[in-house]
Amino acid sequence: YVKTQLQLDEKANPPKYRGIGDCVKQTVQGHGVRGLYRGLSSLLYGSIPKSAVRFGVFEYLSNQARDEAGKLNSTRGLLCGLGAGVMEAVVIVCPMETVKVKFIHDQSSANPKYRGFYHGVREIIRTQGIRGTYQGLTATVLKQGSNQAIRFYVMTSLRNWYKGDNPNKAINPVVTGTFGAIAGAASVFGNTPLDVIKTRMQGLEAHKYKSTLDCALKIMRHEGVRAFYKGTVPRLGRVCLDVAIVFIIYEEVVKVLNTVWKTE
Numbered sequence: 001y002v003k004t005q006l007q008l009d010e011k012a013n014p015p016k017y018r019g020i021g022d023c024v025k026q027t028v029q030g031h032g033v034r035g036l037y038r039g040l041s042s043l044l045y046g047s048i049p050k051s052a053v054r055f056g057v058f059e060y061l062s063n064q065a066r067d068e069a070g071k072l073n074s075t076r077g078l079l080c081g082l083g084a085g086v087m088e089a090v091v092i093v094c095p096m097e098t099v100k101v102k103f104i105h106d107q108s109s110a111n112p113k114y115r116g117f118y119h120g121v122r123e124i125i126r127t128q129g130i131r132g133t134y135q136g137l138t139a140t141v142l143k144q145g146s147n148q149a150i151r152f153y154v155m156t157s158l159r160n161w162y163k164g165d166n167p168n169k170a171i172n173p174v175v176t177g178t179f180g181a182i183a184g185a186a187s188v189f190g191n192t193p194l195d196v197i198k199t200r201m202q203g204l205e206a207h208k209y210k211s212t213l214d215c216a217l218k219i220m221r222h223e224g225v226r227a228f229y230k231g232t233v234p235r236l237g238r239v240c241l242d243v244a245i246v247f248i249i250y251e252e253v254v255k256v257l258n259t260v261w262k263t264e
């Protein structure tokens with residue numbers, strides 16, 4: 001929530017928040033602690049199919065890309081991650097993120113109009129059509145594609161380094177979580193500018209931008225290079241925990257499935 005608000009906060013307007021603490025303070029004062037969880041419903045509904053598409057596509061592609069020994073090298077891991085990221089962006093992430101950003105932006109407007117998740121989605125579709133839930137698709141594809149390319153590249157590299165010459169060496173959850181946090185941090189530093197552009201393209205003021213490129217140029221012209229790194233600190237905290245937890249859960253679920261569901 002804080003990351004999105006800071007990214008939507010335009011320097012030219014002038015800025016509404018002085019930083020992370022000020023954003024939290026103003027939100028709690030105006031909307032209570034619940035205000036910090038605006039847009040949560042969209043994340044909850046979207047997280048299950050997003051993870052299913054991400055890991056399903058990655059596993060399918062990586063199974064085709066492994067060598068005779070069953071090993072996946074870092075470059076192929078990057079390409080498989082890129083494919084998974086692009087697919088999740090188109091199928092799940094773009095509409096999910098568009099709804100989330102609009103909900104968060106709506107709360108900070110003078111007259112909030114969305115009463116809840118279903119009412120908000122219904123209003124967006126009624127006034128803007130299905131296209132209203134697919135704003136910033138190009139930026140989302142670029143962001144998610146680079147996100148997963150970086151994360152799976154780092155994870156594949158670290159796994160291969162840890163296992164060394166023993167492909168069957170077990171990795172405990174703490175190590176998996178550490179690798180996941182490192183992969184998450186790498187993706188934050190690698191593509192936060194794309195995340196800022198995506199957020200602006202999906203906000204209530206998106207009509208000001210003719211395209212993804214136009215949005216990038218206007219941010220650069222009016223706010224400077226630093227604006228592309230708005231929300232980096234809260235995003236870093238969220239993403240490192242997010243990626244670490246998701247990879248731990250995924251690896252442990254796969255271990256359980258492999259014991260109860262025998263496949264060739």
